[in-house]
Amino acid sequence: MTEGLTAGGARTLATSLLAATGVPGDEAEETAAAIVLGDLWGVPSHGLMRLPYYLTRLVAGGHDPHAEMRTVQDTGPLVTVDGGGGLGHWQLWRAGRTAAERCRRYGVAAVSVANSGHCGALGIYTLPAVRDGVVALAFSNGPAFMPAWGGDRPVVSTSPVAAGFPLADGHAIVDLALSTVARGKIAMHAREDKELPAGWALDRQGRPTTDPHEGLAGMVAPLGGAKGFALAFLVEALTGGLVGPALSTDVRDMFAADDAAKPQGVSHLVLAIDPARTSPDGDPRRRLDAFAESVRTTGGRVPGAARRDPRDIPDDHPVTISDALRAELADWAERLGVGG
Amino acid sequence: MTEGLTAGGARTLATSLLAATGVPGDEAEETAAAIVLGDLWGVPSHGLMRLPYYLTRLVAGGHDPHAEMRTVQDTGPLVTVDGGGGLGHWQLWRAGRTAAERCRRYGVAAVSVANSGHCGALGIYTLPAVRDGVVALAFSNGPAFMPAWGGDRPVVSTSPVAAGFPLADGHAIVDLALSTVARGKIAMHAREDKELPAGWALDRQGRPTTDPHEGLAGMVAPLGGAKGFALAFLVEALTGGLVGPALSTDVRDMFAADDAAKPQGVSHLVLAIDPARTSPDGDPRRRLDAFAESVRTTGGRVPGAARRDPRDIPDDHPVTISDALRAELADWAERLGVGG
Numbered sequence: 001m002t003e004g005l006t007a008g009g010a011r012t013l014a015t016s017l018l019a020a021t022g023v024p025g026d027e028a029e030e031t032a033a034a035i036v037l038g039d040l041w042g043v044p045s046h047g048l049m050r051l052p053y054y055l056t057r058l059v060a061g062g063h064d065p066h067a068e069m070r071t072v073q074d075t076g077p078l079v080t081v082d083g084g085g086g087l088g089h090w091q092l093w094r095a096g097r098t099a100a101e102r103c104r105r106y107g108v109a110a111v112s113v114a115n116s117g118h119c120g121a122l123g124i125y126t127l128p129a130v131r132d133g134v135v136a137l138a139f140s141n142g143p144a145f146m147p148a149w150g151g152d153r154p155v156v157s158t159s160p161v162a163a164g165f166p167l168a169d170g171h172a173i174v175d176l177a178l179s180t181v182a183r184g185k186i187a188m189h190a191r192e193d194k195e196l197p198a199g200w201a202l203d204r205q206g207r208p209t210t211d212p213h214e215g216l217a218g219m220v221a222p223l224g225g226a227k228g229f230a231l232a233f234l235v236e237a238l239t240g241g242l243v244g245p246a247l248s249t250d251v252r253d254m255f256a257a258d259d260a261a262k263p264q265g266v267s268h269l270v271l272a273i274d275p276a277r278t279s280p281d282g283d284p285r286r287r288l289d290a291f292a293e294s295v296r297t298t299g300g301r302v303p304g305a306a307r308r309d310p311r312d313i314p315d316d317h318p319v320t321i322s323d324a325l326r327a328e329l330a331d332w333a334e335r336l337g338v339g340g
Numbered sequence: 341m342t343e344g345l346t347a348g349g350a351r352t353l354a355t356s357l358l359a360a361t362g363v364p365g366d367e368a369e370e371t372a373a374a375i376v377l378g379d380l381w382g383v384p385s386h387g388l389m390r391l392p393y394y395l396t397r398l399v400a401g402g403h404d405p406h407a408e409m410r411t412v413q414d415t416g417p418l419v420t421v422d423g424g425g426g427l428g429h430w431q432l433w434r435a436g437r438t439a440a441e442r443c444r445r446y447g448v449a450a451v452s453v454a455n456s457g458h459c460g461a462l463g464i465y466t467l468p469a470v471r472d473g474v475v476a477l478a479f480s481n482g483p484a485f486m487p488a489w490g491g492d493r494p495v496v497s498t499s500p501v502a503a504g505f506p507l508a509d510g511h512a513i514v515d516l517a518l519s520t521v522a523r524g525k526i527a528m529h530a531r532e533d534k535e536l537p538a539g540w541a542l543d544r545q546g547r548p549t550t551d552p553h554e555g556l557a558g559m560v561a562p563l564g565g566a567k568g569f570a571l572a573f574l575v576e577a578l579t580g581g582l583v584g585p586a587l588s589t590d591v592r593d594m595f596a597a598d599d600a601a602k603p604q605g606v607s608h609l610v611l612a613i614d615p616a617r618t619s620p621d622g623d624p625r626r627r628l629d630a631f632a633e634s635v636r637t638t639g640g641r642v643p644g645a646a647r648r649d650p651r652d653i654p655d656d657h658p659v660t661i662s663d664a665l666r667a668e669l670a671d672w673a674e675r676l677g678v679g680g
Contacts, residue, residue: 077416161574163577228563273582278582
């Protein structure tokens with residue numbers, strides 16, 4: 001593992017690399033901040049590890065570096081945006097900001113972003129809302145990896161759901177995918193030839209399996225079976241369905257080299273609601289704090305309480321990446337003529 | 341089991357019984373329709389079986405039969421209502437109707453109902469939206485039955501979530517609780533002294549158990565463990581937190597005879613969003629249909645597709661209830677002076 005990289009340094013490097021492909025300054029910075037926050041939040045699978053793939057797609061034309069967000073509907077509380085095939089991070093960050101602003105004005109708001117890209121850790125995009133004291137829900141789709149319960153082909157993505165709630169001493173951020181586990185965990189078991197726990201995987205016909213090789217060749221299983229699929233149905237309907245342009249079965253995998261020149265077609269939806277106006281007694285913020293406290297005092301954990309706001313993380317906070325990734329980023333810097 | 345009861349007959353009986361406690365005509369009818377729809381949808385645990393408990397609470401003063409819905413905030417897209425301790429069914433039905441109307445006007449809408457009661461099958465309340473071609477999400481809370489993951493006392497309800505999506509040939513209705521199974525299933529295993537599948541139950545200290553007796557004395561487990569709790573956190577934050585007046589730990593159990601004279605303090609939230617305005621291409625309805633079709637053709641089931649709109653169920657459709665329940669309802673009819 002490479003030592004010596006800091007949050008600030010990682011953001012500068014990522015910003016420079018993105019900018020070198022043509023992404024404008026602000027968009028590059030917002031994207032870099034979201035990418036590095038994946039590492040800082042302990043989800044490196046959604047952090048810098050993905051940067052080479054974003055760069056590949058930008059250079060190949062799968063993401064338009066100059067994409068703009070074009071508003072196609074604006075009722076006030078609802079804003080509908082075409083992402084023009086751009087990167088997901090800065091687009092969803094701005095959607096989260098707009099949802100928070102509109103929510104302050106109307107009490108509830110929704111912003112949809114069509115024709116966008118992978119966005120990293122979805123919970124990040126609830127931050128503009130919780131900073132503003134309002135609640136946000138976020139949904140996104142991706143390539144189809146899960147079948148319907150009882151189905152034999154993938155029809156939904158791992159179906160991420162996020163929600164942010166402001167608390168007096170920080171925030172709660174729910175951020176999860178509706179598969180029981182990530183595919184990487186199944187791959188790990190296959191490598192070690194270790195039986196899978198029940199409920200993790202389905203074979204190629206969609207039947208539950210505990211054989212790690214069958215599972216790896218098959219599909220990830222929805223959380224808790226039929227109920228997890230029903231929730232994934234909800235997520236896909238709210239994103240691929242309502243926003244589009246693509247259902248998950250038509251969304252391109254960001255890791256697929258053959259598809260690097262093609263738009264991903266990912267869609268996002270952010271909903272925001274203002275706790276100052278949802279209750280006759282005006283007491284929601286106090287109750288959210290009391291609820292979080294009851295979770296802690298009974299021995300549980302408040303979801304995402306440890307996912308700090310990046311404004312509270314010092315620039316010199318260490319970021320650890322593998323030597324291989326460090327070398328890969330150095331190659332990209334050379335290729336794109338980025339000094340460092 | 342009692343034969344000979346029809347959907348129309350069951351609604352008339354339930355309406356008369358509710359009206360005899362003082363519930364006004366329209367409210368009694370809307371409540372009766374929702375109760376009987378529980379039976380028609382194959383969830384009798386949320387149907388007529390509960391009517392004696394609603395009547396007990398109405399007579400004892402735990403529900404005010406004359407409760408009105410008082411609007412305390414109205415921004416246009418957000419309507420905040422105090423339910424005045426009334427029955428949940430008619431209140432959430434009207435909230436669903438208002439959410440659909442406002443959503444048609446603004447593209448997105450939210451209606452919160454504070455200080456209300458148990459509402460039966462939550463998916464019912466997405467019907468006003470799907471009939472209108474719009475999408476609805478519904479959340480509700482109830483008495484605390486699940487702990488935080490790792491926690492040793494209940495802090496969340498079974499945390500129901502519902503979502504309705506209009507389809508060309510009907511609708512999809514997601515409707516589920518975030519416990520792995522209902523407590524009744526654990527009780528059934530305890531009666532038969534049969535080991536529980538992993539993931540169903542927690543003992544009194546909140547540790548996973550497969551012993552049916554430990555499980556029955558303990559708590560229901562969240563769907564898939566930590567992720568299920570995170571989703572239940574979301575539901576409780578959106579209802580008990582944002583709407584109130586009570587967190588689930590303070591909501592009274594409708595089955596608790598000792599609490600029949602006290603308000604339940606249940607809260608509901610409905611969100612609605614208009615598919616005609618969430619996408620640059622205006623194609624969401626077509627994509628929702630294509631998505632549902634992909635679920636069917638791969639061998640899966642569209643959630644809630646079999647939950648028919650009651651307008652399409654003939655009045656003479658049979659409704660089967662136990663002899664014991666039939667006798668109990670006859671006793672109530674005599675006690676309240678309802679002919680029949």
